[in-house]
Amino acid sequence: MIVGRLAPTPSGRLHLGNVCAFAAAWLSARADGGRLLLRIEDVDVTRARPEVEQSLRDDLAWLGLTADEEVARQSSRDYAPALARLAPRLYRCQCTRAMREQPLPAGAGCQGHCVDRGHTDGAIRFRLDAGPMTFVDRRWGPQRTDPRTFGDPILVRRDGLVSYNLAVVADDVADGVTDVVRGSDLLEYTAVQIQLWQALGAPPPRWLHAPLVLGADGKKLSKSHGSAHVGAMRDAGATPADVWRVVLPWLGIPGASSLAEALPRWDPAAGPRGPITLPR
Numbered sequence: 372m373i374v375g376r377l378a379p380t381p382s383g384r385l386h387l388g389n390v391c392a393f394a395a396a397w398l399s400a401r402a403d404g405g406r407l408l409l410r411i412e413d414v415d416v417t418r419a420r421p422e423v424e425q426s427l428r429d430d431l432a433w434l435g436l437t438a439d440e441e442v443a444r445q446s447s448r449d450y451a452p453a454l455a456r457l458a459p460r461l462y463r464c465q466c467t468r469a470m471r472e473q474p475l476p477a478g479a480g481c482q483g484h485c486v487d488r489g490h491t492d493g494a495i496r497f498r499l500d501a502g503p504m505t506f507v508d509r510r511w512g513p514q515r516t517d518p519r520t521f522g523d524p525i526l527v528r529r530d531g532l533v534s535y536n537l538a539v540v541a542d543d544v545a546d547g548v549t550d551v552v553r554g555s556d557l558l559e560y561t562a563v564q565i566q567l568w569q570a571l572g573a574p575p576p577r578w579l580h581a582p583l584v585l586g587a588d589g590k591k592l593s594k595s596h597g598s599a600h601v602g603a604m605r606d607a608g609a610t611p612a613d614v615w616r617v618v619l620p621w622l623g624i625p626g627a628s629s630l631a632e633a634l635p636r637w638d639p640a641a642g643p644r645g646p647i648t649l650p651r
């Protein structure tokens with residue numbers, strides 16, 4: 372059974388890049404007769420805002436991006452069991468931000484400072500295995516990356532807050548997710564997450580990285596790109612069909628004005644790889 376998920380983060384309003392990735396997740400799950408979960412990714416409680424969460428829910432419903440089931444939000448979950456399972460590969464890191472930003476060779480623990488020091492407090496890092504890894508992305512094809520380019524990921528911050536790196540993988544494993552669909556800015560980072568999946572004793576999911584959508588200024592969409600937000604488009608009189616006629620061509624389905632119309636034409640490998648740059 373295919374299990375996909377929509378996993379919005381309630382720190383920013385829904386923009387066209389989110390819509391593109393969520394549409395790919397929706398179409399992928401529906402096309403294969405799978406289930407689709409909704410999970411609110413509010414592990415970083417310092418950034419989550421209730422009014423933003425409500426606007427995300429409203430925008431998803433307005434677009435017809437419906438899930439079959441809502442699973443536990445991240446802020447209500449216990450990540451201690453996952454950390455216990457990962458314990459043989461965890462170590463404490465006491466690097467300061469300045470130390471972390473020094474350009475040191477890839478693949479040297481937390482850049483060589485703490486991996487074998489036996490610190491008893493500090494941030495908790497996950498020790499990556501050496502060497503390049505391969506995986507297949509359903510849109511981008513075979514990929515080969517060295518996860519250590521990124522350095523050992525922090526799973527728990529120095530202040531005790533569980534990081535997104537740990538939460539997203541532990542949740543997907545706990546929720547039985549088989550399909551991970553998201554923006555292509557995370558394509559290379561997949562290698563790091565595969566190691567976490569494996570260390571948690573779970574078979575890694577199918578991966579699909581949707582085109583990244585950039586503002587007219589070439590930058591990742593953010594609050595400053597107001598017109599690329601679904602709420603702003605709706606306020607300006609757009610209908611869901613108007614949004615879909617913009618977004619679905621990015622997934623290789625031009626001319627469709629609803630998800631239902633797009634579904635029979637879904638092909639995970641079709642369409643541009645991106646990035647897509649919005650017109651001015």
Ligand SMILES: [Zn+2]
Nearest residue numbers: 464466481485
């Ligand atoms: Zn360190």
